[in-house]
Amino acid sequence: MYVITSDQRDSRSSADLVPAAVASVRAHGGNGLALAPERTAGDEVQVAVGDADALLAIVLDLTRSGQWSVGVGVGEVESPLPDSVRAARGEAFVNARDAVDRAKKAATRVAITAPDGGADAEALVRLLVELRDRRTAEGWEVYDLLAEGITQREAAERLGISEAAVSLRVKAAGLRTEEAAVPALARVLARLSPGPVPD
Incomplete structure (x- = not known):
């Protein structure tokens, strides 16, 4: 499973963007969400995602504004899933925390931590985000x-x-480049997930 932990940048000097981010994550995640997005600690938004296409759509939306540090954690989660992402536990949540901490120091504001293949996926996602940042x-x-x-x-x-x-x-x-890259990136991200979303 994938877990996204996003932290609002410069939150002390700007408006609270969490409610709008939660709504946007819901819209971009659609049926790919395993657990609905919620505000967690302070100005953070966390969501569990079971689908690589939805994951990439959320990451690209959050990084577009430049106002979020976005960490993606991949790994197992404890089953059965609780009703709230705040109550969920597992490797993917630990990895998402590591990833968001690294994302805060990255120029592209995104990082991916996974048991295997995370560095390659992270490099490719960062390339796409950098292309979009120049738009x-x-x-x-x-x-x-x-x-x-x-x-x-x-x-x-x-x-x-x-x-x-x-x-x-x-x-x-670079719209045609992005158009070709997105499905390829989704396939790379899909290979990171250890298996189906638990019931």
Whole structure:
């Protein structure tokens, strides 16, 4: 199983982002959540995830704003699962704590701790996060429109710019690179999980 422990950066000098993060994690995790996200200690959000696609979607969403240090722990959890993530225990939770502590010191604000293969997965996820960190506001504007499932032509119409200008934004933002990398990364992350989510 995967456990994400995320800590709000500079929380003493900024607004409480935990409620919005919990809602966003729920939305991006969908049916892949094993235990619902909750505020844990202070300005932390913790969630247990049973699906690699959901895991990656949550990690990419949390790292996008630059306001969260995101630790991913992989490993066994005690079974049966409790009703609350705050009551759950196991190797994945210990590894998530290690990962979030390391994420706080990383430029890309993310780390992965796993029994085997975590370093490779972490390096690849960090590459993708670094690519996204370089994206301009215009690039994100196109990203968000295309994420709705519309075409580049439709995005151009909405933005009031030419289709060629949209294509340039897509290229500069590395959107096609990310599009190819996400499913490959999800497969790498899936290989880290020790087995099915316990009942």
